Amino acid sequence: MTEIQSFFKMSESAKLKSGGSRYSDVDNSISYVVFKDYGAKKQTHRGQITIGAFAMKDAGFIRGDKVDICYSPSDGLGRIKRINENGFILGKVTKNKERGRFSFKWAPGMPYVKQTIRMEYEVHDNEIWFNFPEFSMTNEPGKEE
Numbered sequence: 001m002t003e004i005q006s007f008f009k010m011s012e013s014a015k016l017k018s019g020g021s022r023y024s025d026v027d028n029s030i031s032y033v034v035f036k037d038y039g040a041k042k043q044t045h046r047g048q049i050t051i052g053a054f055a056m057k058d059a060g061f062i063r064g065d066k067v068d069i070c071y072s073p074s075d076g077l078g079r080i081k082r083i084n085e086n087g088f089i090l091g092k093v094t095k096n097k098e099r100g101r102f103s104f105k106w107a108p109g110m111p112y113v114k115q116t117i118r119m120e121y122e123v124h125d126n127e128i129w130f131n132f133p134e135f136s137m138t139n140e141p142g143k144e145e
Contacts, residue, residue: 028054030051033048033114044105048103059128062090064090067081067082067102068088073109078129082127117133
C-alpha cells in the first residue's frame with residue numbers, strides 16, 4: 001500500500017490550504033477506471049478518464065473539446081491530445097464543472113482496473129502525458145488477481 005500512496009502524491013503547487021477549498025487532490029490528477037457497459041447489446045467494458053481542473057487549465061482544454069488518447073503498452077505511457085475531428089468529446093463532471101470526462105470502448109492490451117486510480121500528469125505543448133501504474137497493465141476482465 002505504501003508504494004501506491006507514494007505514486008499518487010500531490011504536487012507542491014496544488015496542496016490544499018487549511019480553511020477549505022473547492023479543489024481536492026482529484027483536481028490535480030488524471031483518474032481512470034474500467035467498468036462494464038450493460039447498456040450495449042453485448043456486454044462490453046468501457047474505460048473512463050476524468051481530467052482534473054488543474055490539468056484541464058494547464059492543457060488549455062475546455063468541455064466540448066474533442067480529444068484522443070494514445071497509449072503505449074510497452075512503457076504504460078498515456079497521452080491525451082486535443083484533435084479537430086473524430087475524437088472523444090470532453091463532457092462535464094457533475095460535482096465540478098471545471099473537470100472533464102470522456103469514456104471509450106476498452107480493448108485488450110489496455111490497462112484494466114476495477115477501482116478508480118489517480119495518476120500524476122505533465123503538460124507539454126497542450127497535451128497531457130501520464131503513466132499508468134504497473135499493476136494496472138497486468139489484469140484483464142475475468143482474470144483479476
